[in-house]
Amino acid sequence: xxxxxxxxxxxxDCPEWAIVELQGVVEAQPxxxxxxxxxxxxxxxxxxxxxSFTFTxxxxxxxxxxxxxxxxxxxxxxxxxxxxxxxxxxxxxxxGGVNSSKAVELDVIGVIRHKILFKTRPKALITKTQPFVKxxxxxxxxxxxx
Numbered sequence: 001x002x003x004x005x006x007x008x009x010x011x012x013d014c015p016e017w018a019i020v021e022l023q024g025v026v027e028a029q030p031x032x033x034x035x036x037x038x039x040x041x042x043x044x045x046x047x048x049x050x051x052s053f054t055f056t057x058x059x060x061x062x063x064x065x066x067x068x069x070x071x072x073x074x075x076x077x078x079x080x081x082x083x084x085x086x087x088x089x090x091x092x093x094x095x096g097g098v099n100s101s102k103a104v105e106l107d108v109i110g111v112i113r114h115k116i117l118f119k120t121r122p123k124a125l126i127t128k129t130q131p132f133v134k135x136x137x138x139x140x141x142x143x144x145x146x
Contacts, residue, residue, distance in 0.1 A: 007108040014108055017075055019115035053116050059125050064118035075110035
């Protein structure tokens with residue numbers, strides 16, 4: 001079977017994507033197990049230079065760097081096509097025919113040339129609490145029975 005790959009964004013104009021590579025495991029809380037798609041797990045920032053990144057997840061901060069990939073990776077979207085010839089063949093052979101497979105085309109939606117690598121252990125973000133200051137309490141007044 002032949003699969004066509006096309007680029008609808010034009011030659012050299014495909015959006016640049018990046019891979020975020022973490023060491024370890026990111027686990028979702030049981031509350032979010034069924035809904036992890038589009039779940040925000042942290043904030044990715046590029047504070048000063050293009051090569052340095054910070055990723056803040058809860059009370060942890062990771063520091064990473066931008067690394068070029070040896071070979072670029074394409075991000076593809078699968079499109080199922082219906083040809084008139086295939087529909088006629090299916091009508092002749094019936095619903096369970098041998099040629100009941102549909103034609104497939106792949107559309108390029110992005111190119112990945114870099115990854116952001118976080119290879120160090122996370123740094124804990126702990127803020128200092130305000131020191132507890134005891135107020136001076138004057139001498140207690142004597143309790144006099146009335």
